[in-house]
Amino acid sequence: MTISQVRDILNARLHTPDVDLERQVHAACGSDMMSDVLAYVKDQAVLLTGLNNPQVVRTAEMMDMVCIVVVRGKQPQEQIVAMAAQRGMAVLSTDLPMFSACGLLYQHGLRGGEMP
């Protein structure tokens, strides 16, 4: 799946127009607790979260993730968008709640990670 397909599946808004949307993503992780995200490393590329602060970008950066999806209709903070754009990460936002967003992506073939 590509980031651009993630956007279409979630009917999401794109906040970082300059990043490459054709990058391939194979796995994702959804959580509002950053240490839960950090516990599962297996080339997840997409982070779905209801959290809206700069630590979301930091967490994605440590994990080498390439796409952040802010769920539940929140408008991503300007600082998140700026930090992500600087790192070449995509920021999307969707009105869907966490469960539905994860479920839709799973249905289209995206998978989770594993404990190391």
Added chain:
Amino acid sequence: MSESIQLEYTVPGNDFTRAGEASADLKSTLKRLGLPAAEVRRIAIALYEGEINLAIHAGGGQIRVTVDDHQVEMILTDQGPGIPDIPKAMEEGYSTASAQVRSLGFGAGMGLPNMKRYTDEFDIQSTVGVGTTITMRVKIG
């Protein structure tokens, strides 16, 4: 690399915007030095968890990193409240984080277990009222 490289960072207390800067800097430095991506990621995650703990639990602290041919060593020191029961603090899910910290996405009680999981050596020394020192090593190659 013939000589070892030393890096030092000061982590400010209770600053959610800046927490993570040290780990991000170390990550890009190690990448530039050509260390393997998988090890760089383990090191970055372990230090990031430690850095967040310094910011939220200890009122800030210091990080000293030594990089040499066969390992990366990270020593985190603080003069915070200390940890009264270390085995308890090491349990997955144990956290004393405030509701405010939880609302920012921390307080799952996974930080210390993650640090141990991602490093080859992990040691924690703490004295209540004096502070905490965590030493982590990751082998390279």
